[in-house]
Amino acid sequence: MKVLCVAEKNSIALSVARILGGGNVKTRSSTYKYVKNYDFTFDFKDGNGRSNVTMTAVSGHLYSHDFPSQYKSWDTITASKLFEAQIYEKATSDSAKIIQNIIKEAASSLKLMIWTDCDREGEYIGYEIVQSVQRKYPSFSIENTLRAQFSHLEKSHIVRAALNPTKLDKNAVAAVGTRMELDLRTGAIFTRFLTTSYQRNFTDLKAEKRIISYGSCQFPTLGFVVDRYKRVRSFIKEPFWYLDLIIKKGRIQYGFKWSRGHIFDRVYVTALLENCLAFSDKAIVSSIVKKPKINYKPFPLTTVELQKKCSNFFKFSAKDTLSAAESLYTKGFISYPRTETDSFPKKMDLKEFIEKQTQDAKWGSYAKSLLEDHKFCQPRNGKNNDEAHPPIHPVNYLSLSANLNAKEKTIYEYVVRHFLACCSDDGKGDSTTITLKWGTETFTANSIVVRELNYLEVYNYSKWVSTTKMLPELELNEEVPIFKCDIKDGFTAPPSYLTETELISLMDANGIGTDATIAEHIEKIKTREYISEKKVGTIKRLVPSELGMGLVQGFESIDFNNNISLSKPFLRKNLEIELKNICSGTKTKEQVLREMIQLYKEAFQLTTQNCDTLIKVYKDIQSENK
């Protein structure tokens, strides 16, 4: 009885094989360079004793979806035909080699067991694996295929998964199928329509063969950039006024902040000041509050957080960060870099990874102090878990001989310092707040004294320092002479253009893309020239191009019936809700597809009817800027 196990990627196949094989694993090469076959024996406790097992892997999805060749022509096929056109699955040239390997291994196997990641896409990839085997050997089916349920690679957990297999989740498969079909149809239809319409009306776009693409993630991403840009442009500054109190203790002057902040009414501020002046020429110390101030260490590192931090601290684009992290992963220096999980599994031995860092010249002694001086603290637990991968952490020490580029070295150092910070204690300090009461008004002054840096010693990207100016020595209920109190003024400051970090946060919060694809969507709207980077000071900010503005403004000027807004995150969020409904069984794939396609059909009809408006909006934007 031979069992064929198939994981989503080679690294998982290897880890699982090592655990189940118990150190007795034979490795064979496959027809695809990134996949290996691992042979071992394992007792599944299914009455068959020790079974022969081959553990292999795919490399993500096996098939991509496309329209048949008769729909290829953009000129002779009306775009809206693609709402109904048949869709077929095609294997890419790489997946053909992977499928070949699986089929070869399946030939001598009686059972198939799926070990893909336990998320929605993983479930679908499992389905693709079954399909590819079943096409050659019809005795294999969804029904008789086993599914291992695992959320991390801890030994006893993996063994339990092997002994308690379930079935593939058909609802999850249907949900992914829905997303694929909808994204392909709407993407192709709107892209063909926009490209041909814009090229027909703008000779430069035609000459450059520019593609004006629509995608359910591209447009909301562009929408965020345009939204902020418009808010900056339409900002009108407003004047405000506030009280600035200065007291004198001994020979030194101390400024106190007005607890009302600022007020947009000068007359009112003046009246308040006059009230106070009439009341007394002294203020009273109404409270002195001393309390500990904690500077919390970061949560364990997710992909999105890594991208945000690298954009902030090193000005790396999200895409560059991810590809450098991938390179570090394949070279074995860091853990899998695509993860949403921000808490470490309870049983994971973190000290083993700290130990490996003790040899470093820069942070080695800090790592040593965590272990030897018992300064180690269990990392904080975040609320997110993708049930597939632990947070990003260093796996092996980066030897100096490792052939890495500067970007990879910087990111490796960040991953290490972030990890060591997670295993440290929080920063600790004391905060003192003195409150003065003067007539009807209150004023405060605050100081912070840093006592222990702890994690900040190794996480040297952000500074935490004590307040430089000491607070005056005052006692509770002490009467303090007012030295002076002025009315000062200022203006509200405009928001700034979006940074890539902020864009990533917005996409993450609105469910636009996944940790693995957010960077790609941003990159895509850059290559489409919908947005560009603009350096403001030392910070890179994102601004829309005239074309990007034209697209969003154009769609916004069309009056869609059902409040459909193609450039807003609403539609995508709604799809996500529907996909969850399919997963939970409250809706079927057919039902959701029917409803969503109907929605997009109406939107497309309105778009084609208002094509002139789209073109005019872009033309107007161009002439405004001339």
Add this chain to the structure above:
DNA sequence: GCAAGGTC
């Protein structure tokens, strides 16, 4: 020549 999702 179109999308978004996996992975290397």
